[in-house]
Structures are given as structure tokens and as C-alpha cells.
Amino acid sequence: MHFEQLKFAVLWIVVTGLTGVLSxxxxxxxxxxxxxxxxxxxYAKVVKDGRELWTSSKLGSNGVACVxxxxxxxxxxxxxxxxxxxxxxxxxxxWEMINWCIxxxxxxxxxxxxxxxxxxxxxxxTEERRGVKLDPGKH
Amino acid sequence: xxxxxxxxxxxxxxGVLAAASALPVSMVExxxxxxxxxxxxxxxxxxxxxxxxxxxxxxxxxxGLIRAVAETNLLTPKPDFILFGGDLAQLGKKAxxxxxxxxxxxxxxxxxxxxxGEHDYYLDLGQYWETLFGPxxxxxxxxxxxxxxLNSILTYDDWTYKRWPTAEQRMLEMADLDNPNGSPFMVGxxxxxxxxxxxxxxxxxTPIVVVSHSPLQKIYKNWNFWTDDAEQVQAxxxxxxxxxxxxxxxxxxxxNQIGNISFNSVMSTAWPWPYPSTxxxxxxxxxxxxxxxxxxxxxxxxxxxxxxFINMANxxxxxxxxxxxxxxxTVAFNTKTGEPEDTVFQSPDKRIPPQTQY
Numbered sequence: 001m002h003f004e005q006l007k008f009a010v011l012w013i014v015v016t017g018l019t020g021v022l023s024x025x026x027x028x029x030x031x032x033x034x035x036x037x038x039x040x041x042x043y044a045k046v047v048k049d050g051r052e053l054w055t056s057s058k059l060g061s062n063g064v065a066c067v068x069x070x071x072x073x074x075x076x077x078x079x080x081x082x083x084x085x086x087x088x089x090x091x092x093x094x095w096e097m098i099n100w101c102i103x104x105x106x107x108x109x110x111x112x113x114x115x116x117x118x119x120x121x122x123x124x125x126t127e128e129r130r131g132v133k134l135d136p137g138k139h
Numbered sequence: 140x141x142x143x144x145x146x147x148x149x150x151x152x153x154g155v156l157a158a159a160s161a162l163p164v165s166m167v168e169x170x171x172x173x174x175x176x177x178x179x180x181x182x183x184x185x186x187x188x189x190x191x192x193x194x195x196x197x198x199x200x201x202x203g204l205i206r207a208v209a210e211t212n213l214l215t216p217k218p219d220f221i222l223f224g225g226d227l228a229q230l231g232k233k234a235x236x237x238x239x240x241x242x243x244x245x246x247x248x249x250x251x252x253x254x255x256g257e258h259d260y261y262l263d264l265g266q267y268w269e270t271l272f273g274p275x276x277x278x279x280x281x282x283x284x285x286x287x288x289l290n291s292i293l294t295y296d297d298w299t300y301k302r303w304p305t306a307e308q309r310m311l312e313m314a315d316l317d318n319p320n321g322s323p324f325m326v327g328x329x330x331x332x333x334x335x336x337x338x339x340x341x342x343x344x345t346p347i348v349v350v351s352h353s354p355l356q357k358i359y360k361n362w363n364f365w366t367d368d369a370e371q372v373q374a375x376x377x378x379x380x381x382x383x384x385x386x387x388x389x390x391x392x393x394x395n396q397i398g399n400i401s402f403n404s405v406m407s408t409a410w411p412w413p414y415p416s417t418x419x420x421x422x423x424x425x426x427x428x429x430x431x432x433x434x435x436x437x438x439x440x441x442x443x444x445x446x447x448f449i450n451m452a453n454x455x456x457x458x459x460x461x462x463x464x465x466x467x468x469t470v471a472f473n474t475k476t477g478e479p480e481d482t483v484f485q486s487p488d489k490r491i492p493p494q495t496q497y
Contacts, residue, residue, distance in 0.1 A: 055315060055318075062189075062191050062197050062198075063189055063190075063191050063197065064189070064197055064199075067315060067316070067317065068187075068410065069410045069411070069412070070413070071315075071316040071317035071362050071412065071413070071418075072317045072361070072362075072418045072420070074413040074415075074417045074418040075413035075417050085438075086436065086438055087438040100438075105199060105410075128418070128419070128420065129419055130419070130420075131419055131420075132419050139496055
């Protein structure tokens with residue numbers, strides 16, 4: 001037996017050995033329609049929560065809502081991030097720009113990058129811009 | 140026609156020289172042989188004064204209107220009158236309308252004509268607004284021009300009177316621009332009948348200026364950049380030689396020509412709105428004539444807001460937009476093409492990067 005063939009045989013034994021230990025494992029391509037539905041529902045829920053935050057005054061302190069300047073999240077350009085933000089003086093991802101808006105026109109407190117509200121806002125903005133081609137760095 | 144163009148500095152007096160360097164107020168005035176027919180008026184619109192609590196109001200929106208009033212007071216020659224284009228308040232509250240009336244009361248020595256906006260109306264259906272500013276629709280004549288002010292933000296009785304548990308809820312539903320629970324705007328049968336009778340007394344050669352909050356044309360229904368009975372209103376205006384429609388509501392520079400009717404929008408002192416084309420999910424009908432307004436610096440609080448000075452020397456309007464921190468723009472009626480056009484940027488190869496930004 002050549003060396004290459006030997007390696008293959010050893011790997012084969014390890015793999016079959018493992019599958020023998022684990023009972024009936026799911027293959028990567030074995031997710032079902034139920035899985036797809038669940039993932040879509042989860043996404044739709046986060047988008048819906050994002051829309052609710054977008055149209056409410058909960059994010060700030062002065063009663064101003066994101067939707068006042070950005071109906072349907074228009075003019076937010078999620079497909080152009082990361083990009084240079086003049087007021088931050090550096091290339092920034094979208095969540096930093098959202099925080100700029102929360103702090104300034106909305107006079108609110110900035111959210112953490114992984115705050116559920118921040119994720120929901122980004123999900124809503126991006127959903128409204130679906131189908132537009134990615135164009136990072138563009139204004 | 141014997142006319143010359145004379146450039147004048149619109150600010151006078153040493154006391155305002157410091158301000159003059161900061162404010163983009165200067166003006167080209169068309170001077171006619173018969174100078175008695177020249178006149179101009181200023182147009183301030185869409186202040187959206189929003190109460191936070193008690194005497195606290197949203198600072199950005201307040202500053203926009205206060206600044207427009209201050210600049211209008213610096214104008215020379217003085218405009219003959221001032222139009223306020225609606226949406227003085229954000230949620231139609233007495234406190235907001237009172238606050239707006241107080242800021243506008245600083246306008247010196249000029250008659251102010253008011254237009255009803257949906258943000259002024261849907262809390263109490265215009266009752267308090269009427270006590271402050273008078274009737275919701277009316278007409279007046281000024282130096283040979285017939286002005287008609289319409290309340291174009293009315294909608295179906297069912298929506299207005301039957302759908303909502305409280306007046307506050309009705310106001311909130313109409314205040315959101317992209318709210319699917321909203322309803323299209325219209326002038327309505329009763330007011331159109333009034334308009335028909337009002338215009339019956341006017342000679343067809345008299346220049347007509349119709350002032351409304353919504354566009355009296357159909358641009359984008361989802362955001363109510365739309366008036367549902369626009370065609371019926373336009374039909375009443377068709378017999379006249381020179382007709383201009385001026386409207387607020389859209390918070391952006393737009394202009395159009397439909398038959399003999401020129402349409403010009405006025406800007407907001409509160410905040411700019413995106414052009415409908417920036418929303419990827421629906422079709423829109425922004426007039427092809429329109430050159431988008433400059434968004435050079437969205438992080439400057441007054442960016443893409445402003446007010447405008449309107450000249451009516453030729454019976455059609457020339458709009459001079461004062462853009463904060465930007466070069467001013469003029470959209471003038473071109474008598475050769477019979478259309479309004481941007482005097483600098485109309486040709487696509489003359490546009491600057493901020494006008495093509497999406």
C-alpha cells in the first residue's frame with residue numbers, strides 16, 4: 001500500500017468510527033421546510049420590531065422618530081456601508097451612523113453594537129433596501 | 140418687452156453686514172418697464188414645531204422657523220406679503236400652533252397668508268387653526284394676480300370620522316408619511332365647487348396662483364406626494380393662460396409643467412425628505428424636469444432645508460431657493476420653452492455630485 005492510500009484508509013476508519021458513536025446525525029443539507037419557515041419567521045419578527053422602533057419615539061428623548069426624516073428607511077443607504085462618515089471623521093459601519101442619529105436629532109443614548117434594538121433597526125433598514133446592489137464606500 | 144436685469148443686494152445697512160457674509164440672501168430681480176406690476180413674496184413652509192413637554196419644543200425644528208423669520212425680516216426690498224405653506228405644528232396641538240403663531244408674529248410689517256397642512260388639521264379638524272389664522276380656503280387678488288388658497292389635505296369622511304377611537308389616534312395615523320393606515324389627500328367636491336365659482340368671476344388672461352399643501356399632481360402615492368382629485372382641480376385651471384401651483388409638504392425642490400399649469404414646490408424649514416426614487420420597493424413619478432436638491436452635508440442640521448423668495452414679474456413665478464450652507468438655486472419660468480427650469484443645473488452635464496447622490 002502506498003502512503004497516500006494508507007492516509008485515506010486511516011481517515012476512513014476515523015470517520016466511520018465517529019459515525020458509529022453518534023447516533024443518526026443530521027447532515028448539513030437535511031434541514032426541512034419547517035426549518036426554513038422558522039428562520040424566515042425569526043427574521044420577519046426582527047424586521048417588524050425594527051420598523052416599530054423606527055416609527056416610535058422610544059429611541060430618543062425629544063419625541064422625534066427615525067421615520068420623520070426617513071420614510072420607509074429611505075436615504076439610509078445600508079448597501080453603501082462601511083463608508084467615510086464626515087461627522088465621525090473615519091470609515092464607519094452603519095451601526096455607528098445609527099448611533100449618531102440617535103444621539104443628535106433624537107437626543108437619545110447610543111446603543112451597543114450587539115443590542116437587540118440595534119440589530120432590529122439594521123434588519124429593518126436593510127429589508128427596505130433589498131434588491132439594491134452592494135456599493136460599499138459610496139455616498 | 141422692454142426689460143433689463145438688475146442685480147441687487149438684498150441686505151442693506153451696516154448693521155447686517157456681519158450676517159450678510161453668513162446668510163445666502165441675495166437676489167436677481169427682473170425689472171420691467173412698468174415697475175408697478177413687479178412684486179414678490181416670501182414663502183415659508185413645513186415648520187413641524189413639535190412639543191416635547193410644557194414649553195419645551197424640538198430644537199432643530201424651532202431653529203429652522205426662527206431663522207426663516209429672521210432672514211425674511213432682513214429682506215430688502217420687502218416682499219409684498221408672506222405665505223406660510225402649512226404643517227406649522229407636528230401633532231396639531233394648541234401648544235404647537237400657539238408656539239408657531241408666536242414665532243411668526245416676529246415677521247415685521249407683512250401680511251401672512253396661511254395654508255392648512257395635515258399636521259395642523261387632523262387633531263381637531265382645523266378648529267383651533269381657524270381661530271388663529273382664519274378660513275381653511277379662500278382667495279385674494281394682488282396687483283393683477285388672483286391667488287387661491289386651498290385645503291388639499293382632506294380625505295374620505297369614512298376615514299376622518301368613523302375609523303379612529305380618538306382624535307389623537309387619527310392625528311398620529313396621518314402624521315406618519317409611510318403609514319399604510321393613512322389615506323390619500325384630496326380637495327373634495329365641496330371645495331372644488333367653491334373653486335369653480337371663485338374662478339368664474341376671473342378673466343382668462345389674469346395670472347392665477349393656486350396655493351395648496353399637497354402637490355395637486357400625482358407623484359408618489361405611498362408617501363402622499365399626491366392629491367387624489369388632482370385631475371379634476373387641474374381641469375378647472377386649464378382655461379386660464381398663466382397658472383402656477385405652489386405646494387409644500389414634500390420637503391424638497393420639485394417642479395413640473397402639465398399643460399398650461401406650472402408646479403413648484405417650496406422647501407421645509409424643519410427637515411428634508413428623500414426623493415421617492417431612493418425607496419427601492421415602489422414605482423414613483425417624480426417629474427422629469429426636476430433636478431434633485433443638493434444634499435452636500437446631511438450632518439449639518441439645516442442641510443437641504445430652507446425657504447424661498449418668489450418673483451412674479453412676468454405672471455409666472457420664479458423661485459429663488461435659499462439653501463443653507465449651499466449655493467442658492469433659481470428655478471425660473473422659461474417663456475421660450477413654456478416650462479420652469481433650473482437656471483444653472485437643468486442640463487444633466489451641469490449637475491454637481493450632491494445632486495446625483497441617491
